[in-house]
Amino acid sequence: MDGFTATVEQRIRGVSTGVYEYFTLARRAIGFIFARPFYWRDTLIQMDRIGVGSLPIVVLTGLFTGMVLALQSSVELSNFGADVYIGNLVGASMVRELGPVLCALMVAGRSASGIAAELGSMRVTEQIDALQSFGTDPIKKLVTPRLLAGLLMLPILTIIADLIGIVGGMVIAVFRIGMTADAYFTGVLNALAAPGFVLGIFPKDFVTGLLKPFVFGGIITLTASYYGLSTRGGTEGVGDAATRSVVTCSVLILAVDYFMTQVLLVVLGQA
Amino acid sequence: MIRGEGMRTMHDDPIPAIRRELDEDRAHDGTASKRDAVIRLEDVHLTFDEPILSGVSLEARRGETLMVAGESGSGKSTILKLILRLLLPDSGRIQVLGHDVIHLTFAEALDLRRHIGMVFQNAALFDSMTIFENVAYPLRENRDLEDDELERIVRERLEFVDLEPDRVMHQLPSQLSGGMRKRVGIARAIATDPEVVLYDEPTAGLDPLTIGTINDLIRKLQRELKVTSIIVTHDIRAGFRVAQRVNLLREGRIVFDGSPEDMVVANDPYIQEFLS
Numbered sequence: 001m002d003g004f005t006a007t008v009e010q011r012i013r014g015v016s017t018g019v020y021e022y023f024t025l026a027r028r029a030i031g032f033i034f035a036r037p038f039y040w041r042d043t044l045i046q047m048d049r050i051g052v053g054s055l056p057i058v059v060l061t062g063l064f065t066g067m068v069l070a071l072q073s074s075v076e077l078s079n080f081g082a083d084v085y086i087g088n089l090v091g092a093s094m095v096r097e098l099g100p101v102l103c104a105l106m107v108a109g110r111s112a113s114g115i116a117a118e119l120g121s122m123r124v125t126e127q128i129d130a131l132q133s134f135g136t137d138p139i140k141k142l143v144t145p146r147l148l149a150g151l152l153m154l155p156i157l158t159i160i161a162d163l164i165g166i167v168g169g170m171v172i173a174v175f176r177i178g179m180t181a182d183a184y185f186t187g188v189l190n191a192l193a194a195p196g197f198v199l200g201i202f203p204k205d206f207v208t209g210l211l212k213p214f215v216f217g218g219i220i221t222l223t224a225s226y227y228g229l230s231t232r233g234g235t236e237g238v239g240d241a242a243t244r245s246v247v248t249c250s251v252l253i254l255a256v257d258y259f260m261t262q263v264l265l266v267v268l269g270q271a
Numbered sequence: 272m273i274r275g276e277g278m279r280t281m282h283d284d285p286i287p288a289i290r291r292e293l294d295e296d297r298a299h300d301g302t303a304s305k306r307d308a309v310i311r312l313e314d315v316h317l318t319f320d321e322p323i324l325s326g327v328s329l330e331a332r333r334g335e336t337l338m339v340a341g342e343s344g345s346g347k348s349t350i351l352k353l354i355l356r357l358l359l360p361d362s363g364r365i366q367v368l369g370h371d372v373i374h375l376t377f378a379e380a381l382d383l384r385r386h387i388g389m390v391f392q393n394a395a396l397f398d399s400m401t402i403f404e405n406v407a408y409p410l411r412e413n414r415d416l417e418d419d420e421l422e423r424i425v426r427e428r429l430e431f432v433d434l435e436p437d438r439v440m441h442q443l444p445s446q447l448s449g450g451m452r453k454r455v456g457i458a459r460a461i462a463t464d465p466e467v468v469l470y471d472e473p474t475a476g477l478d479p480l481t482i483g484t485i486n487d488l489i490r491k492l493q494r495e496l497k498v499t500s501i502i503v504t505h506d507i508r509a510g511f512r513v514a515q516r517v518n519l520l521r522e523g524r525i526v527f528d529g530s531p532e533d534m535v536v537a538n539d540p541y542i543q544e545f546l547s
Binding site for chain 2: 122125127129130134136137
């Protein structure tokens, strides 16, 4: 029993230390965004890798999600003679939930594993120690540019995924169900306008749909960097860090999405 | 701790070639023992899951090359990480270039590291950067130089380590041999003219000819740049060719402090076993 208690205690201590280290890393990486020297070149490289590099997979995800959403909803809605609302359903679903979440999951699968593997291999080959020996703070040099890239590129990728998804839904609505493109897009716009506007200009759904990927971009890059920098044990450790970063990012994205939705519904007066 | 005392005749010396090379070096610079300590560790203790260092005390004097030898896993590389303040000890004192390392802030530690060059075991070159970018990295981080001046210094450092700048500058580390990578690592470590150079197993995994080249390079650095060096190695014969003083680490403690000649003739069974 003592052994069991000791194991549980050790486990809890390990988890709480990990959480503390994670938030310390996050605090320092965010703080360095506003401190010199600025590693602009590294930030641009990361924006290219995370943003441009993820574009094909995000476009495909958005396209097929919009298409299958239109297809599935047409079956149900036609039972009630309501297939005219396909545009509303696809528009609201893509912008509120599916665009941000699926886009973030795709980027997590692709970029989180890449970041964790890259930083992990730098850790085990002493490149991180080398950076420190030259007076460079590895968090500032390696984590902050990735964080900035994630914060900026995820919202842009999400807008692209949303648009492509809505266009994908339109293809099904027009060519399979026989709706006009005009009717479909009117439905999409109605769905976005229905919850109201922030500052009288920005549809609330659009605002929540952009706040979420901003947060997800931070979660993906910080979590992947944390696992990468904590890598131990050679190449096996690098693989382990990559796997754990993707799993943790995916779970965090889904959990944070739920809580953010709850909070935003209250804050934006939709609840 | 055993202090080195000569106990055998020259006739018994098992490695006369090493002794001759050391004599030549001391002819260049015979006052190492009289100079002040640039690095000093006092009663340093460090434990992770088990004790790594149990009261280590050592010092490296200005301009000398100190070898810290010991078996694999004896805590040699840990000493270098403590000097760089990449690790903090559980207790003890560490002084580097007049600074009490343990009480430095993170920013002060980063600043101190700019005066120390480190040659890593597997060179630790940044694999996404070219050789030029690798050697230029510490200069870009620590000095505000024009591109021409930067390139001039990088070329100079690469020539110093006997590499042809035009041939290697635009290559990636993965395109070079192990010995060349190690030389680039040395060029990068001395790019900013550090006062101290730390070597972690500089000859590990190299063939005998390349080991000779690296040793010649370390001696050249010692002669021409007058840097204070600490070489951590388990390859004691390679270390003898460059070190003026040897500290032997065993089970977390320094068990011998003396010249290579004194170590060779020491009557301690562990030392003799280690040398054999």
